[in-house]
Amino acid sequence: MTRGSFTVVGGGPVGSLLAILLGRHGYRVGLYEGRPDSRVTSIYQGKSINIALSDRGWRSLEEIGVVENAKADAIPMYHRAIHGIDGELSALPYGKEGDAIWSVSRGGINEQLLDIAETEPNVKTYFEHRLVDVDFETASAVFQVHGEQEITVEANYLFGADGAHSKVRRLAQNLPRFSYSQTYMPQSYIELNIPANADGTHRLEKNALHIWPRKDFMLIALPNPDGTFTCTLFLNYAGNPSFESLHERADVERFFTGNFADAMDYLEDPVETFMEKTPAPLFLVQVFPWSFNCRVGLIGDAAHAIVPFYGQGMNCGFEDCAELNRLIELHDHDWGEIFPAYEKARKPNGDAIAELSKRNFVEMSDLSGDKRFQLRKKIEAKFHDAFPDLWTPLYSMVTFSPEVPYAEALRVGDEQKRVMDNIMQLPDIEKDWDEQYVMDRLLELAIETFGERQ
Numbered sequence: 001m002t003r004g005s006f007t008v009v010g011g012g013p014v015g016s017l018l019a020i021l022l023g024r025h026g027y028r029v030g031l032y033e034g035r036p037d038s039r040v041t042s043i044y045q046g047k048s049i050n051i052a053l054s055d056r057g058w059r060s061l062e063e064i065g066v067v068e069n070a071k072a073d074a075i076p077m078y079h080r081a082i083h084g085i086d087g088e089l090s091a092l093p094y095g096k097e098g099d100a101i102w103s104v105s106r107g108g109i110n111e112q113l114l115d116i117a118e119t120e121p122n123v124k125t126y127f128e129h130r131l132v133d134v135d136f137e138t139a140s141a142v143f144q145v146h147g148e149q150e151i152t153v154e155a156n157y158l159f160g161a162d163g164a165h166s167k168v169r170r171l172a173q174n175l176p177r178f179s180y181s182q183t184y185m186p187q188s189y190i191e192l193n194i195p196a197n198a199d200g201t202h203r204l205e206k207n208a209l210h211i212w213p214r215k216d217f218m219l220i221a222l223p224n225p226d227g228t229f230t231c232t233l234f235l236n237y238a239g240n241p242s243f244e245s246l247h248e249r250a251d252v253e254r255f256f257t258g259n260f261a262d263a264m265d266y267l268e269d270p271v272e273t274f275m276e277k278t279p280a281p282l283f284l285v286q287v288f289p290w291s292f293n294c295r296v297g298l299i300g301d302a303a304h305a306i307v308p309f310y311g312q313g314m315n316c317g318f319e320d321c322a323e324l325n326r327l328i329e330l331h332d333h334d335w336g337e338i339f340p341a342y343e344k345a346r347k348p349n350g351d352a353i354a355e356l357s358k359r360n361f362v363e364m365s366d367l368s369g370d371k372r373f374q375l376r377k378k379i380e381a382k383f384h385d386a387f388p389d390l391w392t393p394l395y396s397m398v399t400f401s402p403e404v405p406y407a408e409a410l411r412v413g414d415e416q417k418r419v420m421d422n423i424m425q426l427p428d429i430e431k432d433w434d435e436q437y438v439m440d441r442l443l444e445l446a447i448e449t450f451g452e453r454q
């Protein structure tokens with residue numbers, strides 16, 4: 001029995017997962033991807049681009065029932081390995097012992113989900129089908145096929161899972177009362193590479209996310225299973241130093257050797273790569289509504305393009321899918337109820353993770369510079385160990401506590417900040433941070449703020 005039909009636009013990770021879950025709920029699903037099939041035509045040009053997947057992503061995959069094998073190639077990263085400007089290396093754990101975020105191949109997880117989608121009897125995939133138009137009343141859609149003729153596809157419903165530059169979303173901008181904002185960050189980014197040792201092992205510690213925090217800019221590196229690391233340099237687009245100001249080869253060399261001296265032994269042609277590559281911009285998109293006439297919806301980056309500093313974009317998109325999965329059951333396939341409930345549940349969380357991600361650039365890029373910031377983290381971690389029900393650090397709420405919605409994490413995190421600002425003003429905090437009176441005062445303030453539990 002089928003319950004009706006869906007067009008899903010975009011065969012990225014979120015669109016593929018959505019197609020699987022809709023197919024399993026009995027809908028006939030056409031999954032339309034604009035690009036060629038990466039499993040047949042190598043669109044990644046041999047590059048391993050990886051991302052950090054954490055508990056929200058894994059839990060969502062589990063709830064939808066596609067977790068087997070997904071972790072097989074993932075590398076756990078238990079701490080941040082911080083590379084000081086003098087080459088000094090320090091470790092800052094992500095959470096309590098055993099907590100990890102996982103480095104996964106972006107293309108790999110996408111391909112795994114596409115493989116699963118294609119085994120679903122109700123799902124049919126189409127590549128090189130680029131959406132060009134949508135009728136928001138009827139969910140009918142026009143695709144350009146292989147860059148040539150256009151076809152019209154009819155379905156009962158349509159989801160735009162077509163990423164940060166979503167065409168569905170851009171078409172929705174012509175509808176009345178559609179709110180839209182796009183904000184560019186000062187930073188842009190390029191990807192660099194650290195090759196493997198000759199025997200295929202990693203040249204830096206494998207189970208860590210490496211960060212070279214330099215306050216206004218930073219380099220990060222995530223491990224791949226083949227022994228390489230994918231690195232990302234985040235640097236202002238304009239100003240000094242910036243992608244714009246660094247165009248002479250000698251200046252670029254000075255920039256790298258002056259700021260990332262220890263990484264220079266490992267990075268593959270960083271200066272050439274810097275000079276050749278066009279930096280990609282970072283931007284946020286916030287829109288409302290996320291659904292139209294209870295026929296057409298937005299999901300994943302199409303609904304909420306965020307910046308990557310919390311490593312949550314894909315996690316958040318997978319959570320959108322898990323929420324839909326719950327709502328389909330709760331509202332027994334009544335899409336007149338499901339679409340409004342979906343955007344009501346997810347929009348505040350999309351906004352919250354957008355805000356948290358923006359703020360986290362400062363946290364990441366200032367990690368080694370600001371000793372008071374590190375002290376603050378140390379006090380919080382000690383307090384969390386002593387009173388785990390009363391205080392979960394913000395990073396852990398976002399990353400390791402999928403039961404806490406992003407919006408709640410943001411609210412509680414702001415309260416915690418007020419408490420910690422107070423503690424950091426204690427006159428001898430740098431000397432006395434480990435003294436009992438500091439914990440006593442923190443307990444008093446925390447109970448005043450949160451009651452007996454957070």
Ligand SMILES: Cc1cc2nc3c(=O)[nH]c(=O)nc-3n(C[C@H](O)[C@H](O)[C@H](O)COP(=O)(O)OP(=O)(O)OC[C@H]3O[C@@H](n4cnc5c(N)ncnc54)[C@H](O)[C@@H]3O)c2cc1C
Binds near residue numbers: 011033050052164300
């Ligand atoms: C530098 C960087 C680092 C990141 N790091 C992390 C991280 O560590 N952790 C994390 O969780 N997230 C991270 N992200 C975010 C993550 O990559 C995205 O959130 C995720 O890819 C979103 O998935 P999606 O399926 O919604 O969109 P996409 O992955 O963008 O997929 C959209 C798909 O739609 C297709 N498409 C587009 N237009 C059309 C059209 N007109 N017709 C048909 N198909 C179309 C595209 O070809 C694409 O395949 C990072 C992002 C960046 C840029």
